[in-house]
Amino acid sequence: MDKIRIVGGRPLEGTVRISGAKNASLPDICAALLTDKPVVFSNVPEVRDIRTMGRLLSDLGAQVDFRVGGCIEVKAANLTSVEAPYDLVKTMRASVLVLGPLVARAGKARVSLPGGCAIGDRPINLHLQALEKMGASIRVESGYVEASTRRLRGTEIYFDTVTVTGTENVMMAATLAEGETIIRNAAQEPEIPDLADLLVKMGARIQGAGGPTIRVEGVDALHGAEHTVIPDRIETGTYIAACAIAGGDIEIRNCQPAHLKAVLDKLRETGIRIEEGPENLRVRAPRTLKASDVTTIPYPGFPTDMQAQYMTVMTQAAGTSAITESIFENRYMHVAELQRMGANVRIDGRTAVVVGHTPLSGAQVMATDLRASASLVLAGLAAKGETIVDRIYHLDRGYYRIDEKLRGLGADIERITERGLADRRAQARAPEPAGTAE
Ligand code: EPU
Numbered sequence: 001m002d003k004i005r006i007v008g009g010r011p012l013e014g015t016v017r018i019s020g021a022k023n024a025s026l027p028d029i030c031a032a033l034l035t036d037k038p039v040v041f042s043n044v045p046e047v048r049d050i051r052t053m054g055r056l057l058s059d060l061g062a063q064v065d066f067r068v069g070g071c072i073e074v075k076a077a078n079l080t081s082v083e084a085p086y087d088l089v090k091t092m093r094a095s096v097l098v099l100g101p102l103v104a105r106a107g108k109a110r111v112s113l114p115g116g117c118a119i120g121d122r123p124i125n126l127h128l129q130a131l132e133k134m135g136a137s138i139r140v141e142s143g144y145v146e147a148s149t150r151r152l153r154g155t156e157i158y159f160d161t162v163t164v165t166g167t168e169n170v171m172m173a174a175t176l177a178e179g180e181t182i183i184r185n186a187a188q189e190p191e192i193p194d195l196a197d198l199l200v201k202m203g204a205r206i207q208g209a210g211g212p213t214i215r216v217e218g219v220d221a222l223h224g225a226e227h228t229v230i231p232d233r234i235e236t237g238t239y240i241a242a243c244a245i246a247g248g249d250i251e252i253r254n255c256q257p258a259h260l261k262a263v264l265d266k267l268r269e270t271g272i273r274i275e276e277g278p279e280n281l282r283v284r285a286p287r288t289l290k291a292s293d294v295t296t297i298p299y300p301g302f303p304t305d306m307q308a309q310y311m312t313v314m315t316q317a318a319g320t321s322a323i324t325e326s327i328f329e330n331r332y333m334h335v336a337e338l339q340r341m342g343a344n345v346r347i348d349g350r351t352a353v354v355v356g357h358t359p360l361s362g363a364q365v366m367a368t369d370l371r372a373s374a375s376l377v378l379a380g381l382a383a384k385g386e387t388i389v390d391r392i393y394h395l396d397r398g399y400y401r402i403d404e405k406l407r408g409l410g411a412d413i414e415r416i417t418e419r420g421l422a423d424r425r426a427q428a429r430a431p432e433p434a435g436t437a438e
Contacts, residue, residue, distance in 0.1 A: 024232075180218070
């Protein structure tokens with residue numbers, strides 16, 4: 001299993017290019033199940049979750065053609081299966097995004113329930129209640145959700161809790177329903193209008209995506225389209241945090257600053273200088289970072305997907321900060337690993353209290369989920385000595401070549417195999433060859 005080795009202490013300089021958004025690409029690709037015509041995507045990040053989704057769509061009978069440079073064509077002329085099996089869903093919860101399109105197009109779906117994960121319980125009850133209200137009959141048996149209907153009916157859905165993939169599932173399902181669906185308390189994350197843009201190009205009739213109320217007027221069929229996925233706002237935020245913690249002056253290209261307002265505001269409060277262009281950012285680290293409290297909330301608030309990275313930055317800020325996670329009840333798995341590197345963090349209910357300005361020292365640490373992994377890489381950039389981040393398959397699920405991108409900015413970081421690491425350690429322990437010692 002690969003690991004990442006980082007030797008901290010080098011400021012970052014140069015330019016980094018942001019990839020397409022993983023969390024936009026995943027629902028976008030699933031939307032191709034709604035039509036028998038080809039849908040072509042560009043700016044899709046070549047990360048593991050996208051490969052996994054490609055495999056799931058192929059298992060359902062779609063032709064999935066991965067081309068070079070982040071271009072994918074999906075053609076679901078015939079669906080040969082309507083099942084998302086446990087083996088895939090347990091490795092990637094976003095597999096649940098095939099539910100809405102399958103029920104809408106094929107009139108049935110059998111999707112494994114995802115179960116809990118490293119960041120919380122993450123039920124899908126709101127997805128199911130909404131589809132039921134749209135006329136699907138839903139049963140849960142042997143760990144699977146079985147949904148069926150002759151044709152979904154438009155209705156009014158009110159989400160008790162803002163749910164991103166829930167909003168996406170219902171919006172996709174509603175495109176082929178009979179009549180109008182109104183989604184209230186809809187998620188407003190930029191991934192929602194991105195999906196709506198794609199669906200509209202495919203012939204759907206959608207209004208209000210990006211706001212709290214979305215109206216979808218169902219149509220009889222959708223057609224093919226071409227779509228460029230939006231840049232990844234969380235990857236962008238992660239590189240700003242990297243510059244903040246390592247020090248330096250970097251340019252971030254191919255990003256969408258308008259999607260990061262809460263993150264940019266918060267990071268500016270800590271003293272980081274950020275200049276915005278239309279599709280780029282210049283980031284300059286301050287001599288001293290200042291502590292600032294934050295609470296994660298749905299978009300346009302500060303994203304839960306930036307909480308772990310922000311916490312790492314706060315370990316190096318002057319002062320004490322309170323970081324409150326309001327979306328997922330268990331998203332503090334990175335804390336114990338940061339503590340092993342010397343961070344002073346205490347969890348009090350849903351709040352982490354971070355006492356800043358504590359020196360970090362390199363250690364062997366374990367990644368537990370995607371964003372926790374990123375926070376450990378950032379800690380490695382600031383730590384004295386060598387940090388080895390284990391279980392980086394989590395990182396590979398959502399960050400395209402983070403090691404290469406950071407190395408391009410001057411960080412001392414590399415991907416190594418277990419064997420390579422053992423050889424390196426043995427070499428370090430070996431006595432100097434005879435004749436070279438003074
Ligand atoms: N919730 C319910 N019932 C539901 C659905 C959600 O109670 O039926 C609760 C969840 O337990 C959570 C809250 O609602 O407390 C919000 O969850 P949401 O459904 O919005 O999360 P998600 O759609 O499963 C997406 C992203 C996550 C991101 C969250 C929040 C994708 C593929 N995943 O998950 O991304 O953290 O929204 O913004 O879009 C990541 O990229 O690292 C990641 C975890």
